[in-house]
Amino acid sequence: MSQNCLFCKIVAGEIPATIVFKDEHVTAFRDISPAAPTHILVIPNRHIDSLHAATETDQSLLGHILLTARKIAEKEELEASGYRVVLNTGSDGGQTVFHIHAHVLGGRRLSWPPG
Numbered sequence: 001m002s003q004n005c006l007f008c009k010i011v012a013g014e015i016p017a018t019i020v021f022k023d024e025h026v027t028a029f030r031d032i033s034p035a036a037p038t039h040i041l042v043i044p045n046r047h048i049d050s051l052h053a054a055t056e057t058d059q060s061l062l063g064h065i066l067l068t069a070r071k072i073a074e075k076e077e078l079e080a081s082g083y084r085v086v087l088n089t090g091s092d093g094g095q096t097v098f099h100i101h102a103h104v105l106g107g108r109r110l111s112w113p114p115g
Helices: 007-011 056-075
Strands: 019-022 026-030 038-044 083-086 104-107
Touching: 007 038, 019 056, 019 104, 026 056, 038 056, 056 083, 056 104
Parallel strands: none
Antiparallel strands: 019 026, 026 038, 038 104, 083 104
């Protein structure tokens, strides 16, 4: 756990969040500033700054994040209409909290390109 990391504090229960899924590896919660009707973040319970900071030893965890995103999309009934999973990396990539996280976005038509 990184002492000043907002997402580490959510995992630890120090900051409230609307948790929609949690297991021993990841926590998923609703974004407080949603960009779509459904906007859920999936984060590892262990601190990793970004995708760029992940290593080969994180391969299983990264796969678990994506499969959890799929499960959440099913739970939110997004699979029929579609959804987007986004990983922002670094400041220019749009990352604002430096704890790797996947955005699950859906519930409306999403435009492309996103940025």
